[in-house]
Amino acid sequence: MEAASSILLDLPVAPVPQPRALSFEDDPRWRLTEQVLRSRQFVRSPLLSRFLQYVVMETLEGRHGEITEHQIGVHVFGRPASYRTVEDNIVRNYARQLRKRLAEHFTDHPEERTRIEIPVGAYVPHFTASNEEVLPAYVGVDHEPDFSAETQVLVSAPSSASRLGRGVRVLAGGLLAAWSIALVLLTWWVTKGQKAHVFPKSSGEVLWGTLLNGGKSTFVVPPDAGLNLVEDLARHPLPLAEYIQGGYMQLPLSKLDQHSADDLRTHQLTDFVDMQIVVALSRLPEYNPQRVSLRFPRDLRLDDLKYSNAVIIGSLCSNPWASLADARANFKIVCSEGMQSSLIVNKRPQPGEQAVYASHWNEPTHTTYAFISFFPNLSGNGHMLFLGGLDVAGTQAAAEALLQTNAIAPILKRATRPDGSLAPFEVLLRSTSIQSNATDTQVIAYRVA
Numbered sequence: 001m002e003a004a005s006s007i008l009l010d011l012p013v014a015p016v017p018q019p020r021a022l023s024f025e026d027d028p029r030w031r032l033t034e035q036v037l038r039s040r041q042f043v044r045s046p047l048l049s050r051f052l053q054y055v056v057m058e059t060l061e062g063r064h065g066e067i068t069e070h071q072i073g074v075h076v077f078g079r080p081a082s083y084r085t086v087e088d089n090i091v092r093n094y095a096r097q098l099r100k101r102l103a104e105h106f107t108d109h110p111e112e113r114t115r116i117e118i119p120v121g122a123y124v125p126h127f128t129a130s131n132e133e134v135l136p137a138y139v140g141v142d143h144e145p146d147f148s149a150e151t152q153v154l155v156s157a158p159s160s161a162s163r164l165g166r167g168v169r170v171l172a173g174g175l176l177a178a179w180s181i182a183l184v185l186l187t188w189w190v191t192k193g194q195k196a197h198v199f200p201k202s203s204g205e206v207l208w209g210t211l212l213n214g215g216k217s218t219f220v221v222p223p224d225a226g227l228n229l230v231e232d233l234a235r236h237p238l239p240l241a242e243y244i245q246g247g248y249m250q251l252p253l254s255k256l257d258q259h260s261a262d263d264l265r266t267h268q269l270t271d272f273v274d275m276q277i278v279v280a281l282s283r284l285p286e287y288n289p290q291r292v293s294l295r296f297p298r299d300l301r302l303d304d305l306k307y308s309n310a311v312i313i314g315s316l317c318s319n320p321w322a323s324l325a326d327a328r329a330n331f332k333i334v335c336s337e338g339m340q341s342s343l344i345v346n347k348r349p350q351p352g353e354q355a356v357y358a359s360h361w362n363e364p365t366h367t368t369y370a371f372i373s374f375f376p377n378l379s380g381n382g383h384m385l386f387l388g389g390l391d392v393a394g395t396q397a398a399a400e401a402l403l404q405t406n407a408i409a410p411i412l413k414r415a416t417r418p419d420g421s422l423a424p425f426e427v428l429l430r431s432t433s434i435q436s437n438a439t440d441t442q443v444i445a446y447r448v449a
Contacts, residue, residue, distance in 0.1 A: 029127050030060060032114055039108070041101040044290050050076050051098050055118070055125050064124045072123060093285040095123060206422055207374070207385075207412060208286035216309050216382050219295040220278055221321055223314030223395075226269035227297075231317065233264075237335040240320040244302075268296050273392050273436075274313050277399040281311065284403075297321055306379040314395055315388035317342055324378070325386045330447050331371045331428050333388060342390050344369050344428065346445070353445050357428070359390045365434050370394035370441075372402055372427040374415075393433035397441040401429055408443060415448045424449040 025031075033056045036042060042049045054076050058067050069091045073079040077090050085091065099118050106115045115128045211218055227248050231237055234251040253261040278294060281287060295304070297319055304310070305324065316322040317335040326332050335342045343358040359368040370389035377384050387402065389395040401407040408427055415425040428445040431438045 027060060028114070030056065032112075032116065032127070036102070036105055036116060039105050041105045041108075044288075045101070046289075047077070047094060048098055048101060051094055052102075052116075052125075055123055056116070059125055067123045069123065090283055091123075097285040204409070204412060205286065206416065206420060208284050210383055210422065211286075211309050211311060211385055212281070212284060212292055213286045213288040214291075214309065216291070216307070218292045218309040218311065219300060219304055220281060220292060220311045221295050221297055221300055221313060221319065222270045222274045222278055223318035224269070224297040224320075225271045225274075225318060226264055226267055227320075228318035229269075230264055231335075235337075235340075237317060237337070238320060240316075240323045243297075243320040268298065270296075271392060273396050277313055277387070277395075277403075280399065280403050302378065305377050305384065307377075307382070309377065309382045310384045312384060312386045313388070313399075315342065315390065319388070322386055322388050324384065325373045325375055328375050328424070329371075329373055329386075329426060331373070331426055331445070333371070333390065344371065344390065346428070350445070357430075359394070359433070365432065368394040368397070368431050368433045368438070370398035370401075370429045370431065372398050372408070372429070373425075374422065375424045389429075389431075391433060392436050393431060393438040394429075397429055397431035397438035398427075400438065401427070401441050401443070407441065408446075411443070411446050411448065 033052065037049050037052065042052070051072065054072065055067050058064060069085045070083075072091045073083060073085065073088065074081055077094075079088065079090070095118060099120070102116055102118065106112055113129065117126045117128055118124075119126060227238065227243070230248050230251050230253065233253050233255060236251060238247050238251065249265050251265075253264065256264065282289075282292075300321060305321075310321075312319060312321050312324070314322060315333045315335075316326075317333070322333070330347050332345045332347065333342055334345055341358065343356055346353055346355050346357065349355050357369040360366045368390050371386070373386040375384050375386075376382070387395060387398040389398055411425060411427055412422070415423045417423055426447045427443055429441055430444045431441040433439075
């Protein structure tokens with residue numbers, strides 16, 4: 001069964017970048033950055049704020065050539081210097097959100113004469129004036145651009161070389177204007193009578209945006225590993241109704257002395273694998289710390305699941321709240337009465353599917369199974385996501401398959417409704433457990449409502 005361990009979680013948090021070489025208090029680009037950071041798009045997003053501060057600071061200090069995905073990962077997101085960007089896409093994910101938030105901010109403030117943009121495929125910020133001219137990202141003190149509303153006046157007479165250069169610029173400007181007009185006309189002709197094309201979000205973005213950054217609060221609920229140990233020692237699974245009433249306090253633990261039994265019954269324990277899942281959720285671009293709360297299963301209430309979203313981690317053998325999916329689920333985990341085994345029941349097998357999936361969890365290397373379920377909450381006005389397995393490796397496999405959405409992308413696509421929302425769905429997974437670590441995870445069945 002799922003093993004328990006008490007942990008202390010200490011996540012690395014990168015410090016907020018501060019000016020290191022120059023003072024930028026009077027730099028209009030830095031003042032604009034500070035103004036953006038105070039806006040609604042950034043004030044509650046500390047990681048996005050650190051991201052923007054870092055790239056702007058590096059740019060203003062002349063180190064725009066050093067702004068790379070790897071350096072951002074190290075200095076903004078606290079990644080070790082040895083981390084590989086091909087294996088960790090946190091910077092690319094947040095860059096996408098950063099571009100979106102910047103666009104939203106300047107849409108809200110059309111009066112701004114200057115915009116900050118992060119071009120796609122790069123991380124160096126561009127400061128773009130309202131006349132669409134891209135201003136220098138970094139210039140020396142003697143060439144600081146003027147962002148004021150006043151027009152600069154040349155006092156000294158231009159030399160012949162400067163007049164020639166100005167003529168070339170005027171000619172180039174005329175050609176650019178003509179090209180812009182032609183492009184506008186071409187765009188109008190192509191799109192005449194059609195609505196503007198909006199690139200749809202991926203199914204993974206829709207799922208996590210719905211759960212972690214929608215209009216409702218969300219509870220992330222890891223397993224109660226202490227309960228799992230109590231059930232194993234008592235050889236008796238505890239139903240949700242008894243769990244809510246504190247039934248674990250009455251389960252007999254004859255093999256333990258009273259002090260150890262009381263500790264096991266009262267301590268809030270969870271396992272490391274499931275806390276890794278919680279950390280992975282917190283690193284998603286859609287994660288909104290103002291709406292998402294970590295809740296231990298013993299502190300959750302039925303009313304919480306009537307008015308909020310929830311991510312329930314673990315099987316009902318270690319997280320009784322997982323049983324809330326049973327009435328609607330096709331794939332259901334069943335724990336044996338003596339807590340010596342568990343299996344997944346397939347209520348309505350389709351051709352090629354088994355009616356029962358069991359694993360030999362007490363062997364070092366074995367096949368294990370897991371499920372992912374997405375259903376409405378108890379009032380039907382929110383959503384609940386369930387991730388569970390027959391053992392720790394199974395739950396790990398479910399989380400990895402969901403967080404690396406390529407594995408279940410076809411299922412999410414099939415579950416996407418015409419309006420872009422997601423219909424209820426279930427996924428059954430098979431994985432190999434090697435010393436409680438999941439490998440070679442595969443989708444073997446699924447259902448979409």
